[in-house]
Amino acid sequence: MYNYKIIVSYDGTEYRGWQKQGNTKNTIQGALEKAVRAVTGETAEVIGSGRTDAGVHAVAQTANFKLSKKFPVEKLKEKLNRNVHDDICIQSVEEVDERFHSRLNAKGKTYLYRIQNTVESDVFRKNFQYHYDAELDIDKMRQAAQVFVGTHDFKSFCSNKHMKKSTERTVYSIDISKSDSGEIRMLFHGKGFLYNMVRIMVGTLIEAGRGEITPEDIEHMIELKDREKAGATAPACGLTLLEVEY
Amino acid sequence: MYNYKIIVSYDGTEYRGWQKQGNTKNTIQGALEKAVRAVTGETAEVIGSGRTDAGVHAVAQTANFKLSKKFPVEKLKEKLNRNVHDDICIQSVEEVDERFHSRLNAKGKTYLYRIQNTVESDVFRKNFQYHYDAELDIDKMRQAAQVFVGTHDFKSFCSNKHMKKSTERTVYSIDISKSDSGEIRMLFHGKGFLYNMVRIMVGTLIEAGRGEITPEDIEHMIELKDREKAGATAPACGLTLLEVEY
Numbered sequence: 114m115y116n117y118k119i120i121v122s123y124d125g126t127e128y129r130g131w132q133k134q135g136n137t138k139n140t141i142q143g144a145l146e147k148a149v150r151a152v153t154g155e156t157a158e159v160i161g162s163g164r165t166d167a168g169v170h171a172v173a174q175t176a177n178f179k180l181s182k183k184f185p186v187e188k189l190k191e192k193l194n195r196n197v198h199d200d201i202c203i204q205s206v207e208e209v210d211e212r213f214h215s216r217l218n219a220k221g222k223t224y225l226y227r228i229q230n231t232v233e234s235d236v237f238r239k240n241f242q243y244h245y246d247a248e249l250d251i252d253k254m255r256q257a258a259q260v261f262v263g264t265h266d267f268k269s270f271c272s273n274k275h276m277k278k279s280t281e282r283t284v285y286s287i288d289i290s291k292s293d294s295g296e297i298r299m300l301f302h303g304k305g306f307l308y309n310m311v312r313i314m315v316g317t318l319i320e321a322g323r324g325e326i327t328p329e330d331i332e333h334m335i336e337l338k339d340r341e342k343a344g345a346t347a348p349a350c351g352l353t354l355l356e357v358e359y
Numbered sequence: 360m361y362n363y364k365i366i367v368s369y370d371g372t373e374y375r376g377w378q379k380q381g382n383t384k385n386t387i388q389g390a391l392e393k394a395v396r397a398v399t400g401e402t403a404e405v406i407g408s409g410r411t412d413a414g415v416h417a418v419a420q421t422a423n424f425k426l427s428k429k430f431p432v433e434k435l436k437e438k439l440n441r442n443v444h445d446d447i448c449i450q451s452v453e454e455v456d457e458r459f460h461s462r463l464n465a466k467g468k469t470y471l472y473r474i475q476n477t478v479e480s481d482v483f484r485k486n487f488q489y490h491y492d493a494e495l496d497i498d499k500m501r502q503a504a505q506v507f508v509g510t511h512d513f514k515s516f517c518s519n520k521h522m523k524k525s526t527e528r529t530v531y532s533i534d535i536s537k538s539d540s541g542e543i544r545m546l547f548h549g550k551g552f553l554y555n556m557v558r559i560m561v562g563t564l565i566e567a568g569r570g571e572i573t574p575e576d577i578e579h580m581i582e583l584k585d586r587e588k589a590g591a592t593a594p595a596c597g598l599t600l601l602e603v604e605y
Contacts, residue, residue, distance in 0.1 A: 124482045170483070199485045236370045237416065237487065239445045 114179040117189070118209040119159075121145070121174045124200040126240045126350070130167040131174070141165070141201065145176065148196035152189065155180050162215045162222070162357040166309070168349030170241065173204065175357040177215045183208075213359075221285065221358035224301045226315045227351050231295035242296065243315075243351035249322035251291050257321035258287040258299075260331040261314055268338040270317075272309035272346065280307055280338075287314075300355075309346050317344030360425040363435070364455040365405075367391070367420045370446040372486045372596070376413045377420070387411070387447065391422065394442035398435065401426050408461045408468070408603040412555070414595030416487065419450065421603040423461045429454075459605075467531065467604035470547045472561045472597050477541035488542065489561075489597035495568035497537050503567035504533040504545075506577040507560055514584040516563075518555035518592065526553060526584075533560075546601075555592050563590030 123141055131141045145159040157178040165171060190206040197203070229235055229242040230249050261284050268280040284303040291297045299318070301311050317334065320326045326344075334342045369387055377387045391405040403424040411417060436452040443449070475481055475488040476495050507530050514526040530549040537543045545564070547557050563580065566572045572590075580589045 122482045124485065194479075199480055199490070200482050202480050202482045204479060233440075233450060234445055234448050236368045236446050236448045239370065241483065244445070 114181060114211060115183050116177055116179050116209050116211045116213055117184075117186070118175065118177045118207045118213060118215065119145075119190075119193075120204045121171065121176060122202045122204055123171050123174065124240065125165060125168050125170045127198075127200060128167060130165055130169070131161050132164045141171075141174075142176075144197050144201055145193075145203075146178075148193045149178055149180075151196045152192040153180055153182065153184065155182070160215050162219045163305070163354075164308075165354055166312075166349050166352075168240075169352045169354070171354040173356050174354055175215045175219070175359075177209065177213055179211075215357070218359050219305065219357050221302065221304055222306065223355040223358075224306070224311045225353045225355050226299040226301065226311060226347065227353070228297040228299070228315075228319075228347075229295060230291070230297050240350050241353070243348045245319065247323065249297065249319065250324060251289060251297065251322065253324060254297075254299075254318045254322040255289050257318055257326070257328050257331055258289060258314075260328045260335070261287060265335050266338060267307055267310055267335070269334050269340055269343040270310045270313040271307035271340065272313070273307070274340065276307070282307060282310065289318075312347045312349065312352060313340075313343050313345075315344075315347035315351070319347065320344045360427060360457060361429050362423055362425050362455050362457045362459055363430075363432070364421065364423045364453045364459060364461065365391075365436075365439075366450045367417065367422060368448045368450055369417050369420065370486065371411060371414050371416045373444075373446060374413060376411060376415070377407050378410045387417075387420075388422075390443050390447055391439075391449075392424075394439045395424055395426075397442045398438040399426055399428065399430065401428070406461050408465045409551070409600075410554075411600055412558075412595050412598075414486075415598045415600070417600040419602050420600055421461045421465070421605070423455065423459055425457075461603070464605050465551065465603050467548065467550055468552065469601040469604075470552070470557045471599045471601050472545040472547070472557060472593065473599070474543040474545070474561075474565075474593075474597060475541060476537070476543050486596050487599070489594045491565065493569065495543065495565065496570060497535060497543065497568065499570060500543075500545075500564045500568040501535050503564055503572070503574050503577055504535060504560075506574045506581070507533060511581050512584060513553055513556055513581070515580050515586055515589040516556045516559040517553035517586065518559070519553070520586065522553070528553060528556065535564075558593045558595065558598060559586075559589050559591075561593035561597070565593065566590045 186206040227242040234244040432452040473488040480490040
C-alpha cells in the first residue's frame with residue numbers, strides 16, 4: 114500500500130465538522146473520501162489528525178490515506194482539488210512511510226481563536242470570528258490563561274461526559290494579542306486537546322476578561338473535574354486549526 | 360416627515376441583491392424594510408444609492424427612508440441592528456434634510472473588485488474574491504483600464520439590453536494593484552455605473568491581462584455599442600461597493 118499525507122485548508126462554515134457520522138452528509142472527511150474515490154477509483158479512509166467541530170476552520174489540517182496504486186503527487190493534488198467544493202483546498206500531497214498515521218503521530222497542534230471585540234460586527238468576518246461587544250481586559254485574560262499552561266487533568270474543559278480515556282493534556286502556551294481593529298487573537302499551542310477544550314477555555318477566559326473570575330477560580334475549576342464548573346463553550350466559528358506538528 | 364440616512368455594510372453572499380423584486384425574499388432592501396417596520400411600526404421604502412447584484416457586497420452602501428415620527432438616531436441604529444441578520448450591519452443613522460435622496464443625490468461611487476490570482480484558492484476568501492489561476496499581466500491591465508477613464512457611451516458594458524435611458528457614464532479613475540499574496544485589487548471610481556458595468560469592465564480587463572486584447576480593441580468595443588463585443592461579466596463575489604459620495 115502507498116500512504117499519502119495531505120495538508121488541507123477548509124472554511125468549515127457549511128460543514129458538519131470533520132468526522133463522518135453514520136449517514137451524515139456534508140463532512141470534510143466525507144468530501145475528501147468522495148474525491149479520493151472519484152480520482153483514484155479506490156475506497157480509502159481519510160484519517161485526520163483529529164476532529165474539528167461543525168463550523169470550525171483549518172488552515173492546515175493534516176490527514177493521510179492509503180491506496181494500492183502509486184500516483185504522481187502533484188497530479189493527485191490537482192485532481193483532488195477539482196473534486197471538492199471551493200471551501201476545501203488540498204495544499205499538498207506527499208507520499209510518506211507506510212507507518213505514518215496523522216492522528217497517532219501528531220506531536221503538537223496550534224489553534225487560533227478570534228474574538229471581534231468591537232461594538233459593531235464586521236459582516237465580512239462573521240464566519241471567522243466571535244463578535245463580542247462588551248469590554249474585555251486583555252491583561253486579565255493573559256494572567257488567567259497562564260493557569261491552563263502545563264499538564265493538567267482538563268476534565269472540566271471537555272464536553273464529552275462519557276470520556277473513558279485519560280483527560281490529562283499538556284498545553285505548551287497560550288498567547289493573547291489585540292489588534293488596532295479590535296480583534297483579539299488567542300493562540301493555543303499544545304500536545305493535544307480534548308473535545309471542545311479550546312472553546313471552553315476561551316469561554317472561561319472571556320469571564321476572566323470581564324473580571325468575573327480570577328486565576329484562582331480557574332485553578333479551582335480544574336481541580337473540581339466537573340464540566341459544569343467551567344465557562345461556556347465559545348462559538349465554533351471563531352476557531353481555526355492552524356498547524357499540526359509531527 | 361423625518362428623513363433618515365443610513366450607511367450599511369453587508370456580506371451579499373446569501374442575498375438576491377439589494378432590490379426587492381415582487382415576491383422575492385432575501386434581498387438587502389427587503390431585510391432593511393422589515394427591520395424598520397419591526398422597530399418603528401411604520402412601513403417605509405428604504406431607497407438605496409443604487410442596486411447591487413446577488414452576491415455583491417458593500418462596505419458602505421447609503422440609503423434613506425422617511426418616517427412620520429422622530430426617533431433618536433443612536434437608539435434607532437441599535438434597534439435596527441438587532442433586527443437584521445449578522446451579515447448586515449447598519450454603521451450609522453443620521454437625520455437629514457427632507458429633500459435628501461440617496462440615489463438622485465449621489466455624486467460618485469467607488470467599487471473594489473478583487474481577483475485572487477494564485478494557483479490555489481484561498482478557502483477563507485472565496486465569497487469575497489474571484490479566484491483566477493492563469494497569469495495576468497498587471498501592466499497590460501492598467502494600460503487597458505485607461506481607455507475606460509473619461510465620459511463614454513458604455514452601452515457595450517451594460518447587461519440591460521432594453522435600457523432606454525442614456526448609457527453614457529463618466530469613469531473618474533481605475534487603479535489596479537497586486538499584493539504580495541497575489542490579490543489583484545481594482546478600484547473603480549466614477550460618477551455612476553450601468554447595470555453590471557464594473558463586472559463587464561473587469562471581464563474585459565482580464566482578457567487584456569491575458570494578452571488577448573489590446574487597448575485599441577477596447578476602444579473598438581466601446582465604439583460598437585454592442586454588449587456581445589465586450590468581455591464576460593466577472594463573478595459577483597469579487598465586487599464590493601466601497602463608498603457613495605454626496
